[in-house]
Amino acid sequence: MKAAHVAEYYTAYLEGSLPEALREEMARHLESCPRCAAELEETRAIVASLREMPAMPLPADFAAGVQARLANRRHPVHSWFTRLPALAGGTLAAVALALAIFYVRPYLRAPESRPVEIAEQPETSGNKEMTAQAGRSKAFDNLQPSSPTTESKPLGDLSAIGNSDTVKNGPEATARRQLSGNEVDAKEKNRTARDLAGSSFWNRDGEEGGNFRSDDVYKPTVPRKFEIPAPGGDAATIAQTPSSVLDSTTVPPHALAGPASAPGAARPPVNTPSAEAEAAPGMGGTPEPSMKAAGPPALADVISPDRTRTVGGVYAADARASAVGALALRGVALKGAEAAVTIETTAPAPTDLVVRAIEPAGGEGQGYPLSPDMRTAVFSLPLQRGGSVVEITLKAGRTERAILVLPELGGPQSSISLNAREESITAVLRRLAAAGQLIIFCPPQFIADREASLTVSKESPLAALSDLATQRGFRAIKTGSTVTLMPK
Amino acid sequence: MAMTAPPAQTEIALIRRVQQGDAVAFDRLVELHAPRVYNLAYRMLGNAEDAQDVSQEAFLRIYDALPRFRGEASFTTWMYRIVTNVCRDELSRRRRRPPTLTELEVDDGDGAALDELLTTGESAEDCVLRQERHQALHQAITALPAPFRAVLVLYDLQGFSYDEIAEMLRVNLGTVKSRLNRARNLLREKIRSERELFGIADSRSR
Numbered sequence: 163m164k165a166a167h168v169a170e171y172y173t174a175y176l177e178g179s180l181p182e183a184l185r186e187e188m189a190r191h192l193e194s195c196p197r198c199a200a201e202l203e204e205t206r207a208i209v210a211s212l213r214e215m216p217a218m219p220l221p222a223d224f225a226a227g228v229q230a231r232l233a234n235r236r237h238p239v240h241s242w243f244t245r246l247p248a249l250a251g252g253t254l255a256a257v258a259l260a261l262a263i264f265y266v267r268p269y270l271r272a273p274e275s276r277p278v279e280i281a282e283q284p285e286t287s288g289n290k291e292m293t294a295q296a297g298r299s300k301a302f303d304n305l306q307p308s309s310p311t312t313e314s315k316p317l318g319d320l321s322a323i324g325n326s327d328t329v330k331n332g333p334e335a336t337a338r339r340q341l342s343g344n345e346v347d348a349k350e351k352n353r354t355a356r357d358l359a360g361s362s363f364w365n366r367d368g369e370e371g372g373n374f375r376s377d378d379v380y381k382p383t384v385p386r387k388f389e390i391p392a393p394g395g396d397a398a399t400i401a402q403t404p405s406s407v408l409d410s411t412t413v414p415p416h417a418l419a420g421p422a423s424a425p426g427a428a429r430p431p432v433n434t435p436s437a438e439a440e441a442a443p444g445m446g447g448t449p450e451p452s453m454k455a456a457g458p459p460a461l462a463d464v465i466s467p468d469r470t471r472t473v474g475g476v477y478a479a480d481a482r483a484s485a486v487g488a489l490a491l492r493g494v495a496l497k498g499a500e501a502a503v504t505i506e507t508t509a510p511a512p513t514d515l516v517v518r519a520i521e522p523a524g525g526e527g528q529g530y531p532l533s534p535d536m537r538t539a540v541f542s543l544p545l546q547r548g549g550s551v552v553e554i555t556l557k558a559g560r561t562e563r564a565i566l567v568l569p570e571l572g573g574p575q576s577s578i579s580l581n582a583r584e585e586s587i588t589a590v591l592r593r594l595a596a597a598g599q600l601i602i603f604c605p606p607q608f609i610a611d612r613e614a615s616l617t618v619s620k621e622s623p624l625a626a627l628s629d630l631a632t633q634r635g636f637r638a639i640k641t642g643s644t645v646t647l648m649p650k
Numbered sequence: 651m652a653m654t655a656p657p658a659q660t661e662i663a664l665i666r667r668v669q670q671g672d673a674v675a676f677d678r679l680v681e682l683h684a685p686r687v688y689n690l691a692y693r694m695l696g697n698a699e700d701a702q703d704v705s706q707e708a709f710l711r712i713y714d715a716l717p718r719f720r721g722e723a724s725f726t727t728w729m730y731r732i733v734t735n736v737c738r739d740e741l742s743r744r745r746r747r748p749p750t751l752t753e754l755e756v757d758d759g760d761g762a763a764l765d766e767l768l769t770t771g772e773s774a775e776d777c778v779l780r781q782e783r784h785q786a787l788h789q790a791i792t793a794l795p796a797p798f799r800a801v802l803v804l805y806d807l808q809g810f811s812y813d814e815i816a817e818m819l820r821v822n823l824g825t826v827k828s829r830l831n832r833a834r835n836l837l838r839e840k841i842r843s844e845r846e847l848f849g850i851a852d853s854r855s856r
Binding site for chain 2: 169170171172173174201204205207208209211212213214215216217218220221224225227228229231232235
């Protein structure tokens, strides 16, 4: 019996299900062939290990999540019913109008008015958009950009998808849209969100301001201009168009939306670049002291202005943040020498969301609240040579921390492109790690000690973190570009 | 991974109630099967987030399909066919993503390692070794081609029989067996570099 053939029978041999003759032949072969004998033993050991693998604990909110998804799907029907009185009212009004017209008809030259249809006619896509927007809350409207192109150029290639996905035109559809964007089929939304890749996410979460549950992804993206206050006081202006959102060279539009693009009174004031040392006023006065540091190197020292290089763009969103925690990374967009980190939180009052570079200590990221309730904010941080380690802390009810390792400026990884999908922070981090962008989600005790100094020099931040972990009594298991920290 | 199926009687009663529109009964069905379904998705997809997403989605499909369940197959087999299909859809959707993206576990083991250390009383070294072994296996499983992975997970981790797996995946019994053997061989190759974790000496002369 040849060795190549024996491997076919390991499982059957171990189970004792080989026909007698074959089993004997194999036993003879194993006696004379240490290699096959060793492989068989390995297989036996692996199978034993497989059997002892523990079950992963079910997330605590799993069943609730299923119920919520089911409820979301049922909701449209429900909303139709809840709208019945309104619809009935509308119909009554239409009938009244019809009667009125009927009575004045003899006096009209063109009596073909069709009042009922006027009342319930499916709109054109443009109207639809306006109708949908009309139903939103004031606070929500305040987030809408004042761009004159909002209605004049509302639908790019998104419209087709939005329309085809948005179910039926008609009174119910209109009513639903008027009622709320939340009541659209959740499954449809997810699918649409995925299909639309990056654009709708950023558009959506910028406009809807940090409500994880508000998911109207059908809104068109409006070309806008955004200002990025650079650490050195420079301001880079990026024109953002819907079609370019997926382009890895761009920064998500809402993530960088400054006050200029948000006329609403509800938006809290935004830091100016000169207010670098202060916490973002919108974030309610961060209790964490500003990291004392050598300060970020001047932009020109790090990179020559004529060589503004795109490191990559990462887009992600989290619709299941509650399942993950109170802190969710909505995205990291790298542009030139800066990273824009968008964070969203489910906490009721995230008054102390702090994003700061802990190594090299580059001060706190400048936060730009994106929503009236301050649930979404973008922090801009300079990218450094050798990469930087950023700590994100939220203390609102519960403490949650994440360490985000930003890639090295000019590092070997020149771009990452991720499709925007509904993902959790952990999934995003994992992807970034997988893509060589060195992101680690650390156990809190690892970063509890703020006094520690991390040395990140020529080595990658990952290696530095790994070393530090070892010093701190953790066992760092390196797998590819990921380090898993375990107690020693 | 020892997980037991719920008693058949309870299950049948629940299914009937769901078919009659009892939402609470469906919640109960989810409760009964969620741990196993979630773990299947976890091993198939490689990470907790996707596992949750996909297994919740699978339950929605099960809910939709339940009115059509007539009991020709066992409910578990029928249900797992749906679950494996949803996993397959997710995996094929992933293939369409940029090729640089591979799934890697980052931290899912950390909390578990700590918890186990606190509760099992085994030595820290053993605990870490075991964790590493499981982590190595998990990554190797995730790297298996999906058809092999499915059979291996269903058989070795979830404890289904060849017949059940054949019915779930709609393949021959022979295919199930040969895939399992092939999957184990592939797994062995993949963890060759970490052989010492499994207490296997490198005695072979190659």
